[in-house]
Amino acid sequence: MAFTTASNIPWTRVKALSFDIFGTLVDWEGGIDDSMRATALGPYLPKDRKQRMLDIERHDTAIQRDNQTMLQCDIIAEGLRRYAAELKVVENGHLTQDQVEEACKQYGGRIGSYPAFPDSVDAINRLRKHYKLIPLTNVDNQSFDDTLSGPLAGCRKSFSAVYTAEDIGSYKPSQKNFDYLLDHLKSDFGVEKGDLVHVAQSLFHDHGPATKNQLMSVWVDRGGDMGGEVEGAQEKFGFQMRVQTLGELAEIVDAAFG
Template sequence: ELTSSRLLSFDIFGTLIDWELGVFNAILTTPHFSSLSPSHPMREIKTLLPAYFTAESAIQAANPSLLYSAVVAGSFSQLVRDYNLSVPGTPETEQEALLDSTAKGVGESIGTWPAFPDTVAAMQALGKRYKLVALSNIDEASVARTLEGPLAGMKFDAVYTAEKIGSYKPDPRNFEYLLENVKRQFGVEKGEVLHVAQSIFHDHQTVGKMGLKNVWVDRKAVLGGTAASSPEVTWNWTVESLGELAEMVEKEAA
């Protein structure tokens, strides 16, 4: 039963925050991408995001202690170089400096990425019944801006970041850190934790192996995996929104 859990742990970016739309808009508004022709494939979300994700995953794997804002900046720079993009009208001698400053801006945009429409109200409802803990591939400064901005109105009881842990999901160390710290802070055992996330790649493949109860939030996203592409990964419940999860909990508790 959903109500047998005492604590819900959440991925933030992709589950609470529309990570895909945030990344896509941040990249598309840069001079390197806004100057592309409307028909250019890299202006399509289904082309751009997988290319970006390839760069991001490689950087995270190679540099597990790198701040996420720097990961995003580096991924953007890699994307520009991989596709040999430049800004029309800018002298060749100034392209590198422009790329560096633009990449920094993309990395700093994280705190403005939008929440899904159902997020705040659903989290407020769930917070009345459970402890809420974030386990996020993020840095402290970026998550602070996110909590003050798009997630204003909801509150986590604890926030565990990749910066604090020193590695990125899907590394099992992140989930071990979660379990150790919810027991220390709240006296919650592993069997009382329910992990809620969108990404099969970042979350559910590891959670399943560790035997944690889990909810897949199927946001019909471009990235993160699908049930069909990941038949070996399992979860206890599937919902299409956090609002749906909150409704299920209320019905069960009634």
């Protein structure tokens, strides 16, 4: 897929960037996979990483859709519980139900330890020189605070506000999350929709609704398996630019400001 050009976004006129965090700044897939394989379920998971990612995403997405106020740490724990049932680890005598429950509890509590991508902290601190930076994240408050105290500790002072799924009461791609973002940007900072760029990895959770809301957006294509089919992505999801790292975006913005 060809890269789109920086000229599609008027960087010197933009006032704020909203961010997906887990998948964009933090390695969501790597964190999930490492945490999942570290549990007692690890030996009984499929050997193919892509299959593991797509399987667990299928469970998590269904749970989010049906349980909009459940905390993300509990959603992924339930996702692993359903995955264990699908793999029949208890039925086949590999684990007891108590062992599965302990694995799910352990797994659900590790979101705050998922590693940041190497470019994330430096890029955020460069971008803060030009814009208000606002995470719009699908995780719960405690997990995000743990992340800001750990892998993204260098970013805490760079964020002007944080809008979480727990505070909003729903999960992206719900329209409610983007209504909350736009309403609060205007009331809290005086930023209008046309002065905002949404920056995210997930095509499904972020770029679909961003396009629906006529927002400018940048796809940070981290090359993972989750978040939507990449074939024909620009035509389907309508983002203005594709980059492969947040550092690349920071370089484009710095160049725009001369």
